[in-house]
Amino acid sequence: MPSGKRGRFPKGTPVLDAARQLGVYIESVCGGRGICGRCQIEAQEGHFAKHGISSAADHLSGVTEAENRYAEKRVLTKGRRLSCQALVEGDLVVDVPQDVQINRQIVRKRAETRVIERDPATQLCYVEVEEPDMEKPLGDADRLLHALEKEWGFQKPRIASRLLPQIQKLLRAGEWKVTCAVYIDGRAEGGGPIVTAIFPGFHNVGCGLAVDIGSTTIAAHLTSLLSGRTMASAGAPNPQIRFGEDLMSRVSYVMMNPEGRAQMTKAVRDAIGVLIAELVQGAGITADDVLEAVFVGNPIMHHLFLGIDPTELGGAPFALAVSDAVTLEAREIGLPINDGAHVYVLPCIAGHVGADAAAVTLAEGPHRADEMTLVVDVGTNAEIVLGNKEKLVAASSPTGPAFEGAEISGGQRAAPGAIERVRIDRETLEPKIKVIGGDEWSNEEGFEKVARDVGVTGICGSGIIEVVGEMYLAGIIDEDGVIDGSLAAKSERIQPTGRTFSYLLWRGDEAAKSQEIKILQTDIRAIQLAKAALYAGVRLLMDRLGLEQVEAIKLAGAFGSYIDPTYAMVIGLIPDCPIDKVKGVGNAAGTGARMALLNRSYRREIEEVVRRIEKIETAMEPRFQEHFVAAMAFPNKVEAFPHLAGAVTLPPRKVLGGGEDGRPRRRGGRRR
């Protein structure tokens, strides 16, 4: 358990061997010598009707000397056994705990709590090598390989030629005992296991990096390849911002400056280098212990990181230099980790739908689902995947930065003091708000203190969605998004502003040193343009699959995780769907990267899935415009929202007229 695999074995089979034969991955660094403690398991007690067997701890052979020795030096939690030592003596239900903790690790910030079954591309293997003998003139490296074949069952392993000059020193330093990092995902090198690093003696630390290169932020997680734990996480702004705020301006920078590509590649690699140093130090390991790295990012970030000119991605047909997964060695791109470490970059789905979307797909698994699942990574360029295990389609929509608070008069990034929740009284049109950093609504006791402590500084993405949704539900805006000026007679919150009206959300407060925050007609327009772009993209994918309804929606990314699904539907950002089937899934790109880091079968899975995803270029689709125009309305001019109507009281239809016509943002505007 938890894989549920079962089989029959002769009495006396080590549990570790039984697991291997069943294809269940149990970590082992010492090769079954009872030294590394990585191979821990637990025998369950009791009768398991589901499996039709009775399992008990004494169906395992007695505790061995090696286990006692291990338990003396390190912690062996009660009930745990070393599977290389414990022999099968009877029926057993065996638990493979995913949290084997050997060294106390500093866990600063958990990347995600999801447990990922491990089978990493690089494994640590301890071997004892025969000493040289004049009678048998086999080279040191050859005897090492022989030991790896014999003790670990590797077929024709090789040693990275880079290591040959050091091999004699390393073997002697370890007194003929060494721990090898063996890379077994050798598709890129033409197959076969390859020794990528050698540590003298017994070495029990092996880590990997999972990095999501966003156009604004880079997030990196350091994970133990041996326990699967995230040891430390860190983030930093993407320094490429100084060459261009959004992606297209970075492409332009490359086109205008002969050195532009090299400068931006250097900037992002340097920033990643600094993050690595921080993570490694925080976890108390050395850079040499980092043996694998996985990267994801949108196509432009992906190309710049790999040193590829992204100019072709700046215009139709948005050709990727490489769409398949890329594997290379860390030193080829100057990453300050173990020289032999392998770097794996997830495949890109299309010219606008990158390796980050592939990682989100891997994490959320629409390709494993029966339900028609819509996965949206809401950024300045929304990446959309729709489908189920039968068929998947993908596209991107240039939503622009409105959801991140840009282009909105009182907008700001999600940070303490930002308004994140809004309710408007349907009768009085009075609002109440909540800000990040406080739990109280503004009409509750305690809010004043929050306002004084963290301030009321602006409105973040989720707050904007809610205020617009509430303004619609309260009848302050009509279905075309026009603020109803006639309500000024009813509430002083509705105020003339130039030729249109605005809604006063926060009056400002001298004690809290906050200024007033208004929702302007132009803010509503910006949200309409962004949500219409996203919805139109989704709708095109639904058309392609012949769907009128989706069955589940997953919203990824920081913004997607915080928006209230009901309001996302009220404003028509997403199509109608049972509301309890709409979920924020957090940093799914980071999770997908960690999955590919910890288990190589996930690499094969996403490579295969990406190949069969059908890509749609929204800008080229004739119906985009039509869907866009319908989606400018709240929630939508033509689409029905039956589930939404069952969950909230939608206002009677009202069209005031006089709004400016929204036009879709052109591809080539801002993207994530």
Ligand code: FES
């Ligand atoms: S494999 Fe190392 S202790 Fe069991």
